[in-house]
Amino acid sequence: MKTIDGRAIAKTIREEAGNRAEKLRSEGVVPTLAVVVPTKDEATAWYVRQIARSADKLDIQCRIVELDDPGRNEVVQALQELSADASVHGIICQTPLPEGVALADVAQHIVRHKDIDGANPESLGRLAAGLGSWAPSTAAASVEILKRTGTELAGKRVAVIGRSTVVGKPAALLLVNESATVTVCHSKTRELARVCQEADILIAAVGRAEMVKNDYIKPGAVVVDVGTNPTADGGLVGDVDFDSAASVAGAVTPVPGGVGPVTTGLLLLHAVEAAEQQL
Numbered sequence: 706m707k708t709i710d711g712r713a714i715a716k717t718i719r720e721e722a723g724n725r726a727e728k729l730r731s732e733g734v735v736p737t738l739a740v741v742v743p744t745k746d747e748a749t750a751w752y753v754r755q756i757a758r759s760a761d762k763l764d765i766q767c768r769i770v771e772l773d774d775p776g777r778n779e780v781v782q783a784l785q786e787l788s789a790d791a792s793v794h795g796i797i798c799q800t801p802l803p804e805g806v807a808l809a810d811v812a813q814h815i816v817r818h819k820d821i822d823g824a825n826p827e828s829l830g831r832l833a834a835g836l837g838s839w840a841p842s843t844a845a846a847s848v849e850i851l852k853r854t855g856t857e858l859a860g861k862r863v864a865v866i867g868r869s870t871v872v873g874k875p876a877a878l879l880l881v882n883e884s885a886t887v888t889v890c891h892s893k894t895r896e897l898a899r900v901c902q903e904a905d906i907l908i909a910a911v912g913r914a915e916m917v918k919n920d921y922i923k924p925g926a927v928v929v930d931v932g933t934n935p936t937a938d939g940g941l942v943g944d945v946d947f948d949s950a951a952s953v954a955g956a957v958t959p960v961p962g963g964v965g966p967v968t969t970g971l972l973l974l975h976a977v978e979a980a981e982q983q984l
């Protein structure tokens with residue numbers, strides 16, 4: 706059993722982003738990313754600090770736009786302003802949003818060529834249509850990990866647990882685009898463990914701590930754990946029971962140190978790509 710090193714993959718991605726950012730700077734462009742932070746949420750604040758710190762090291766500019774208990778219109782206005790601002794190349798709107806504000810609604814106001822976290826429904830539509838777009842960075846990270854570990858996707862059976870707009874659905878689309886045979890599972894799926902056990906690759910994105918045990922896993926399968934569930938003692942566990950999974954899987958991503966760091970790395974790479982495209 707191999708533990709997939711997400712931090713090492715993220716480092717390679719950041720190096721690539723850094724090199725390309727440097728090239729942009731030599732051409733007079735400062736790659737700039739804006740992060741809209743609409744709520745005071747502990748996990749979000751941590752993630753935003755992570756983005757800002759990494760961006761700083763790579764000479765990517767990161768503008769943090771904190772909104773104080775905004776309504777829908779204030780979030781929309783912030784996204785419209787950043788969309789119109791030529792010095793900003795990429796825009797992310799952090800979740801969670803305030804109650805009654807939906808990401809798919811407000812994100813329609815992120816202009817598509819700056820939508821580096823694939824939040825605008827138009828980006829999701831383009832992904833489905835096989836046109837160029839960025840996928841939400843967590844979904845993109847799950848698939849990038851498979852690619853960068855040399856996991857073959859064409860013709861393979863993949864089970865995705867979770868059908869969210871930010872992870873499950875876009876991950877399924879990315880995998881179908883790679884010619885995998887994809888089953889999307891969710892709370893109404895019957896015989897979930899049995900369905901998952903048919904999969905050569907299992908992607909867990911349900912948000913339920915350590916729900917996936919060894920009886921979900923085909924011997925030798927690659928397991929990607931997207932979950933980040935806080936524990937009572939301030940730690941973090943995935944959707945996969947790591948030790949149980951490790952007893953049958955061929956490879957597993959750990960939490961922490963798996964999908965999370967790759968998500969942040971890819972977001973920065975997407976920001977650089979956006980700046981390149983706007984050059």
Ligand SMILES: Nc1nc(=O)c2c([nH]1)NC[C@@H]1CN(c3ccc(C(=O)N[C@@H](CCC(=O)O)C(=O)O)cc3)C=[N+]21
Nearest residue numbers: 749752798799800801843933941961962963965966968
């Ligand atoms: N529009 C939007 N897009 C997001 O992608 C998004 C978001 N909103 N809101 C907040 C969540 C949270 N999130 C994480 C990313 C990386 C780690 C990560 O790298 N975690 C470390 C461990 C952290 C620890 O130890 O506390 C790891 O897995 O190794 C965690 C959480 C992205 N999110």
